[in-house]
Amino acid sequence: KVFTSALCTTMHTPAYEFLSGAETQYYESPARLEAILHYLESNPSSFEITEHVEDFGYAPIQRVHRQDFLDYLETAYKEWILEGGHPNGVLPATIPHYKVARLGRQTPVNTLAKAGEYCFDLSAVITKDTFKAAWNAAQVTLTATKELVRVAAEYEQGLVEGTGAARSNPPGLYALVRPPGHHAQSDVCGGYCFMNNVAIATQWLIDQPELKRKDGGPKKIAILDIDFHHGNGTQEIFYTTSNPLYTSLHTRDDYPYFTGAEVEIGEGQGVGFNINIPLPQSTTDDEYVAALEKLIQEHVVPYDADYIMVSLGVDTYKDDPIAGFLVTSDAYPRIGNAIRKIGLPTLFVQEGGYCVEKLGVNVGGILQGYLG
């Protein structure tokens, strides 16, 4: 079952961004979602699409993001325009680089300064409706997560009574959303991401009082981040906790450049619950699938989670315009199948992937591979 919303394609449409200093089209575009939706709609036997979105309000978002950051996201564009900013949207001019910040780290005086405080790069343009778009993506993801709880309970019941799906056919749902989330930290946006959809949904699952493991503790979640880029946002949000487990396959030789090393293992209670597996540029199908299977066997399965959250990026694809792996469309069903073999109820949440012509078949390939 696929959860999405028309608002994902109508809201938040910056015209351009900067890549290697040059002005280019904004790659994180509505056309991405339209392409995926079109593919899924053309395979109605596999996918049921719903635009039903529940309103979970502000609380689950506030559990993950700082209020001053959220206030900034909500008000930045209006203030930016009043201050004479360009209508394309808010981007920082000065980011408090740590070498400068050690001299002084004063309170930002206007929106251009706040942009540096709350945004870490030049690829998260805030437009008139960016806050609403990010809010909507979070709500769609939460709606799908609530449904995951329901189908997971049915699945468990079926396993116990031996009536339902076998362990080899765990339920899977998909939140088809934009803007993506995994680069958004608790108090800073970047990398096309404003609110961290996967983190918000994961924390919501952990917070549900009626959802308990047999030992009485909260449900355990393993996050599997298969976007080409490292999910610095999700890592930061959960860096000091043992639930969820964050795992990521990505390259260290590209954006966001400064995070994603294997030595980033977590802190305090979180030590051992942050797993980064960097892969070289030009990684191929077999190399990628082997790394994924190893990650699953060595880290995800032993964690003994109740649910899997997949940060589903297909910017691993060989022709992605901003990435550098050599993964072909043949690999995506294999990736989906490897995730299915974990045997746990899974929510796939859309992150990156910018080769619009192949997004449908690649995302669809993962989902079909999961369904078996």
Ligand code: Q9C
């Ligand atoms: N030379 C996601 O896939 N700019 N974000 C990259 C590369 C930002 C990617 C510049 C890329 C962000 C969700």
Ligand code: ZN
């Ligand atoms: Zn990405």
